Amino acid sequence: MARTSASTRRARALRPNSPVGSWRPPAREGISPRKTVLVGRVPADVAYWAASAGDSPFSPGERLPAGRILERPVPAWYHPAVPPEPPIPFHYEVLYADRDLIVVDKPHFLPTTSNGRIVRETVQTRLRVEYGEDEIVPLHRLDRLTSGVVVCSRNPATRGAYQELFARRKVHKEYHALVSSPLERAAGVVDLGMRKERGERQVRVDPAGTRTRTWLEGRGDEVVLRPETGHTHQLRVLLNYLGSPIVGDDTYPVDKGLALYDFSTPLALVATSLWLRDPFTGKRRRFSISRDWRGTLGQL
Template identity: 65%
Template structure:
């Protein structure tokens, strides 16, 4: 929020507010006098980062959404350590749009379908779909060890807790209740439909059931954070996302890699 005078420390653009003296997106001239507080936005200085050598693929784009196939090792959004080499920043640069924001989150190591909003005007209604669990998601995981579920869909309810500063999520009394559906589709492969969206939910569930995901750096053993070690990819892929589009009035289904339907 700027007051009195537009600072000269960087470039600013007018933010949105009902009584703002400048239209949204107007460049604000350094030294200009402000007769009332003005919301503003700017591009923060971002230090150089090592390039992450994996690229996303755009699966779909219209005026409201961009859907990508996110590679493993690339964060969806900034995690405080990586800013430039995120899907969000890469898409903003690629499309020349500052409003692009992922509507949900995939772990840095997880690959697959990621749905992003490109317009603030419609973002809220899409975000509500995810908040209200009106979006169906399908994942495929290759596991280390024998598959401990059958070929029919089975619900798994577990309480989960993540302590501040800890990387691992634990299962135990007093945690947040989670619900995940699982079924075996091969000798080392499981399909997963998470209903809730707890941190590391799928990884925790499969590890708890004795079948940790291949390449997992946190379960069952926390091997430490190595942002630029690409030697052990996580074998977890978001293969499909489906929802009823509140603006198009139609069913949206986004898939990768020949995934089955939802």
């Protein structure tokens, strides 16, 4: 069977696939618009634009007059009012960039994407503003308190191929952590069920919960981890369960409460490297942080 060239695969990915009649306003200050469905009177709180044609009486992108009575539901876009936010005084380092990807070393305390409370001070919003590109989207997420490698897509046409790698667990990650007490087991794979209840910050170990799988190796107060699954707080829960909670963890074993702007104690967990096989070239690509991760913990 003849092999498909990288250029052919890329050309196929670049074919437009947006449905006819769709429209979306550009981001504003790096913040994406939101979609809603209006019924009855058009509110006057913010501007609204028709989202799509279909059976709507408005053309895609047409401004909906405030006060207009809508006789049928109309999908619409709007820019939410986003108030100023306290600055987060830590910055990412760009490790790599090409026409498809931007790879950064995310600092501790900076969210990857909006968490509902923080919208402006995120990796996604900052990158969009810095590069002037509305389509920059992280392909995966690190916890706000975790630092390290984050891969972002900047090209919507090729994004799906990279997203599929993450969905199929074809992307490999390595983390390093400092723990409060040495890990008793030397190395091996741990399977653990985990469950997160709505409204609770802590994830619980539950044999009937979602299965997680992690390879780890203890090296004194340092642990190397390679997760094969991606559950919320997976590595933090695992090490706490094994009796070696991560230094600086504000949630395990004791939940100290959410403190978004307390930068005094970084979580000693760093995503040091990530590797994948490129879906277009077939080549193995590895992205790693360039800093001494242990040394930088003491500088925060």
